[in-house]
Amino acid sequence: MPPIIQVSNLCKYFKNIRAVDGLSFSINEGDVYGFLGQNGAGKSTTIRMLLTLIQPSHGDIEVFGLNLRTHRKEILTRVGAVIERPDLYQYLTAFENISLFARMSGEKISKLKLLEQLEQVGLADRAYSKVKTYSLGMKQRLGIAVALVHNPQLVILDEPTNGLDPQGIADVRNLILRLSKQEKKTVLVSSHLLSEIELIANRMLIVDKGKKMVEGHVQELFDPSAMLVELQVINQEVTVATIEGSIWKSNLQKQQQDVFIFKMAKKEIPALNTYLANHGVEVLSLQQRHSLEDYFLSLTSANQHVQAFAN
Amino acid sequence: MFRLLQIELFKIFKRPRTYISFGAIAAMILIIQLGLKFDGKSYLQLLMSGISDSFIIPYDMILNGYLVAFVILNTLLIQVPLLIALVAGDVVAGEANMGTLRLLVTKPVSRTELMLAKFGASVVYTVLLLIWMAILALFLSMLFFGTNDMLIARNDVMEQISKNDILWRYVAAFGYAAVALSTVAALAFLLSVFADNSIGPIVSTISIVVVLTILSEMKIPLYDNTVKPYLFTSHMLAWKGFFYSKVDNEGEAIRGSIENLPAILRSLGILFSYIILFVTVAIISFRKKDILS
Numbered sequence: 001m002p003p004i005i006q007v008s009n010l011c012k013y014f015k016n017i018r019a020v021d022g023l024s025f026s027i028n029e030g031d032v033y034g035f036l037g038q039n040g041a042g043k044s045t046t047i048r049m050l051l052t053l054i055q056p057s058h059g060d061i062e063v064f065g066l067n068l069r070t071h072r073k074e075i076l077t078r079v080g081a082v083i084e085r086p087d088l089y090q091y092l093t094a095f096e097n098i099s100l101f102a103r104m105s106g107e108k109i110s111k112l113k114l115l116e117q118l119e120q121v122g123l124a125d126r127a128y129s130k131v132k133t134y135s136l137g138m139k140q141r142l143g144i145a146v147a148l149v150h151n152p153q154l155v156i157l158d159e160p161t162n163g164l165d166p167q168g169i170a171d172v173r174n175l176i177l178r179l180s181k182q183e184k185k186t187v188l189v190s191s192h193l194l195s196e197i198e199l200i201a202n203r204m205l206i207v208d209k210g211k212k213m214v215e216g217h218v219q220e221l222f223d224p225s226a227m228l229v230e231l232q233v234i235n236q237e238v239t240v241a242t243i244e245g246s247i248w249k250s251n252l253q254k255q256q257q258d259v260f261i262f263k264m265a266k267k268e269i270p271a272l273n274t275y276l277a278n279h280g281v282e283v284l285s286l287q288q289r290h291s292l293e294d295y296f297l298s299l300t301s302a303n304q305h306v307q308a309f310a311n
Numbered sequence: 312m313f314r315l316l317q318i319e320l321f322k323i324f325k326r327p328r329t330y331i332s333f334g335a336i337a338a339m340i341l342i343i344q345l346g347l348k349f350d351g352k353s354y355l356q357l358l359m360s361g362i363s364d365s366f367i368i369p370y371d372m373i374l375n376g377y378l379v380a381f382v383i384l385n386t387l388l389i390q391v392p393l394l395i396a397l398v399a400g401d402v403v404a405g406e407a408n409m410g411t412l413r414l415l416v417t418k419p420v421s422r423t424e425l426m427l428a429k430f431g432a433s434v435v436y437t438v439l440l441l442i443w444m445a446i447l448a449l450f451l452s453m454l455f456f457g458t459n460d461m462l463i464a465r466n467d468v469m470e471q472i473s474k475n476d477i478l479w480r481y482v483a484a485f486g487y488a489a490v491a492l493s494t495v496a497a498l499a500f501l502l503s504v505f506a507d508n509s510i511g512p513i514v515s516t517i518s519i520v521v522v523l524t525i526l527s528e529m530k531i532p533l534y535d536n537t538v539k540p541y542l543f544t545s546h547m548l549a550w551k552g553f554f555y556s557k558v559d560n561e562g563e564a565i566r567g568s569i570e571n572l573p574a575i576l577r578s579l580g581i582l583f584s585y586i587i588l589f590v591t592v593a594i595i596s597f598r599k600k601d602i603l604s
Contacts, residue, residue, distance in 0.1 A: 051417040053602040076419040083417070087410025091326055100318055104418040146414070 010059035034201030086143030376453035
C-alpha cells in the first residue's frame with residue numbers, strides 16, 4: 001500500500017534562510033504521525049507546503065499517491081486541517097462558520113449533520129453564538145470541527161494544543177486518539193511538546209533547523225525501560241557511599257553535587273527509594289524524566305539553548 | 312463558482328461595516344434633498360446667476376426630481392469610490408488579517424476561482440450600492456420634487472431635455488457608473504492582495520484615486536494629451552455624456568440621441584481595460600503568493 005504522504009527532498013528558502021532543507025519522510029495509512037521540533041524548526045512551513053499555502057522551493061510532495069502540484073483540488077477534498085491558531089469568522093456564529101466551510105469543501109451536508117459535528121466537539125449548545133464570544137479552547141474545538149466536517153481521510157493538525165488549558169489539551173488528545181482508533185483516519189500532528197506526541201503518536205519525525213534529525217516508531221525511539229530519575233538529597237556524602245556499594249551503582253548516570261541521575265525502569269523507582277531511606281539517605285525530591293526528552297534535546301539545537309541557559 | 316460567489320456575498324453582507332456605506336449614502340442624499348426642498352431656489356439662483364438677468368427663470372419647474380438626482384449624482388459619484396474601497400480593499404487583506412485566508416486556501420477550490428469569486432462579490436456590492444443610490448437619489452427625488460423637463464448647464468449654455476427622454480439616460484448613467492466604480496473596486500482588490508490588513512489597501516486606493524483625480528482635473532497642457540487620456544479617473548465622470556443630446560438645426564435637443572457616443576464607449580473601453588489589468592495582476596500575484604499570515 002502506498003504511503004498517504006510521501007515527501008521527498010523538500011526545501012523552502014525565504015531569501016537566504018533555509019526554513020526547510022531537504023526534508024524527506026512518509027506517513028502510512030492509519031498513522032498518528034508526530035511532527036516534532038522546537039519553535040522555528042520548520043514544522044509549520046512544512047505543513048503549509050503540504051496544504052499548498054506555501055510553494056516549495058524544490059522537492060516533491062505526493063498525497064494519496066497523487067502529485068500535490070498537479071492534483072491539488074482532488075487531494076484537498078480528502079484533507080482537513082487546523083493550522084496554528086483556530087482563526088475563524090468572529091462575526092459569524094459557529095453554525096455559520098461550519099456550514100460555510102462545509103460548502104467550500106464541496107460537500108452537501110445537512111443541517112442535522114452539521115449540528116452533530118458541533119455536538120461531537122461539545123459546542124452544540126453554543127452553535128448559534130458568535131465566535132467572538134468563544135474562549136480560545138472553544139475556538140480550537142470549533143476549528144477541529146470545521147476541519148472534520150467533510151469527513152476527510154487525512155487530518156493535519158499544526159500545534160493543536162497551543163494556548164489550551166490542561167483540560168483542553170486532554171480533550172484534543174482524546175479526539176486525536178478517537179479519530180485514529182475509531183474512525184481510522186490518518187493524522188499528522190505537529191507539536192513542540194514531546195510529552196504530547198509521545199502520548200498519541202505511533203510514529204514520529206524530529207526536525208531541527210529545517211532538517212530531519214530522526215524518523216521512526218515512537219516505541220523504538222523511546223524505550224520505557226530507560227527512564228531518567230533525578231534525585232536531590234540532603235546528605236550528599238552518605239548518598240555517595242550508599243550507592244557505591246549497591247546494585248544501583250550501575251544505574252547512576254551522573255552526579256552533580258547533591259543531584260543524582262539514574263537510568264532505570266519506572267517500576268524500579270520505589271525499590272531505589274526504599275533502599276536509600278533504609279541507609280539513612282534523606283531524599284529531598286525525586287523527579288522522573290523520559291529519556292526521549294534528552295534524546296530530543298541532544299538531537300536538536302534546543303540542547304544548546306538549555307546549556308546556555310544553565311550556564 | 313456561483314457557490315463561491317454566494318459564500319463571499321454572505322460574508323460581506325454579514326459584516327456590520329458593509330452597511331456603513333449604505334447608511335452614509337442615505338444620509339448624504341437625504342441631506343441634499345432636504346436642503347434643496349427648503350432652499351432649492353437660492354441654490355438655482357446661484358447656479359444661474361449669469362443668465363438670470365436676461366431671462367425670467369421658472370425655478371419651480373426647473374427644480375424637479377430629475378435635476379435633483381443629477382445634482383446628487385454629480386456630488387456623490389466622487390465620494391462613492393471611498394466607500395467602495397472600504398469593502399473591496401478588505402476582501403483579501405481582511406481575511407489575511409483575521410487568519411481565515413489560510414483556511415480558505417486549504418479548501419479544494421483553485422486560487423483563481425477564489426479570487427474571481429471575491430472580485431465578483433465586490434462588484435455585486437458596488438452594483439447594489441448604486442441601486443440603493445438610484446432608489447434614493449432618483450426615485451425618492453421624483454417623489455419629493457415631481458418630474459418635469461430637465462435643464463442642464465454646459466459651457467455656459469442651458470440644454471433642455473424632455474421629461475419623457477430622461478429615465479433611460481439615468482439607467483445608462485448608472486450602468487456606466489457601475490463600471491467606473493468597479494474599476495476602483497478592482498484597484499482596491501489588487502492592493503488588497505499585497506497586504507495583511509485592510510487599512511493599507513483602503514488608504515492606498517483612496518490616495519491613488521484622489522491624486523489621479525486631481526491630475527485629471529488640472530489644466531496643464533503638458534499632461535492633457537500625454538497622461539490624462541490614459542488615467543482611469545479621467546473617464547470616471549463620462550456618465551454625464553448620456554445627458555448631452557445632439558441638437559437639430561433649430562437648436563432643439565433630438566430626442567433619444569447622445570451627442571458623443573463614441574467618446575463614452577472609448578471611456579468604457581479604457582475602464583474595462585483597467586479592470587481586466589488590475590484583476591489579472593491580482594490573480595497572478597495571489598496564485599504565486601505564499602500565505603504566511
